């Protein structure tokens with residue numbers, strides 16, 4: 001139900017943390033809430049709690065009003081799931097404290113923190129935990145559906161490094177989920193976690209990571225990239241354990257290491273990050289150098305700077321749309337599709353990040369967490385339209401859809417990484433989890449959120465409402481359709 005934000009009576013406990021549409025600060029808070037400038041929804045109220053108790057009060061209030069609520073972590077969902085017309089936005093941006101216990105190697109992270117704060121706090125101690133590749137992204141949404149970045153091959157997903165979470169549930173309780181407490185909920189949080197409550201604090205396992213990394217970035221024009229990509233598809237899986245790899249189709253930025261005549265040129269970049277010595281890194285990237293890139297950057301880089309290196313490629317307020325799919329291998333046919341479609345984008349900001357997943361990602365048992373999809377070594381290809389203006393993003397939205405359709409014949413049957421879908425409908429959600437995980441999640445949803453209070457997300461329906469009867473035993477069920 002929509003709520004009249006101007007007139008609704010608020011309890012004292014919430015009055016001080018609530019912005020009404022006429023309040024000074026409401027317009028700014030609304031504008032700052034979501035990264036995607038294409039989202040122009042109007043919440044009825046914005047509540048900015050600073051404690052779990054206030055979050056619990058906010059949930060109780062919204063439910064008592066019979067109103068709709070959204071949860072805003074870092075505001076980076078492409079779908080704009082943090083905000084809905086007429087709903088109460090529980091905006092966690094003030095619940096963003098990060099505390100590090102270097103002896104125990106634990107980070108305690110507020111539900112509204114962004115990765116930049118986590119990286120900076122950890123780096124002081126020579127520690128890190130895998131986060132996303134853009135530091136203004138929120139910890140919450142990224143972790144609760146998986147989370148992949150430079151350290152994924154070394155440490156797995158962000159969710160694989162979650163040790164515990166404090167959760168405010170739909171019925172207003174505050175509970176802990178960990179391997180020792182509420183273990184089924186803990187399983188569900190690591191992959192489908194936006195469905196079960198509001199996480200007010202994450203506890204992460206930290207790892208020793210050299211604060212100084214080595215980066216190698218090599219860029220080819222599409223017409224020159226076929227052979228380098230055919231080489232790189234095997235090479236990236238043969239690099240020393242823990243090496244970070246990201247490929248990207250993108251427009252060359254106006255950065256000092258890019259010769260001026262290539263600024264804005266669309267091409268393919270292969271980026272390799274290691275924490276070995278500069279000599280070992282140079283030896284590892286030599287085969288890419290040998291393939292005649294148009295330009296390159298090989299340099300030591302602080303880990304914190306690496307995490308911020310791509311920040312400007314997806315600036316706040318830009319308009320965005322994305323789709324993604326999984327490829328079990330980067331076949332010649334898939335490479336040809338990429339090289340044909342990449343140059344057809346309109347916006348210089350539109351890009352195609354490609355995550356080759358192996359190493360620690362692959363070592364986790366498929367069933368150990370709720371993460372959607374198996375842990376088989378694979379490629380996650382994301383195609384993102386990003387532009388400043390509505391017309392350009394509309395053109396590139398069509399480009400994204402056509403590009404993904406052209407790649408679909410090469411995709412696996414396992415759905416998609418849900419954090420990379422601007423429109424995750426029920427079929428896509430189900431196929432990404434697979435039948436067995438989806439049914440387990442639906443049962444948990446019935447237990448923890450039977451009224452589907454938390455539904456602005458890749459939604460798990462309570463009881464599997466609306467699901468057809470299983471045709472075979474869940475454990476044997478084949479994955480559903482590719483998205």
Ligand SMILES: Cc1cc2nc3c(=O)[nH]c(=O)nc-3n(C[C@H](O)[C@H](O)[C@H](O)COP(=O)(O)OP(=O)(O)OC[C@H]3O[C@@H](n4cnc5c(N)ncnc54)[C@H](O)[C@@H]3O)c2cc1C
Nearest residue numbers: 073074075076077111132133138140141142147148199314
């Ligand atoms: C520029 C950009 C770069 C990205 N790079 C990467 C990347 O490198 N790797 C990667 O894995 N992903 C990446 N992503 C995808 C990202 O993981 C998702 O967009 C994720 O949802 C962002 O989380 P958020 O908290 O910022 O978003 P929000 O929009 O605030 O929230 C996303 C979802 O999580 C829910 N939610 C938020 N906070 C909480 C909470 N505390 N408790 C419970 N539910 C909550 C919301 O209700 C919503 O459904 C990127 C996205 C963008 C826009």
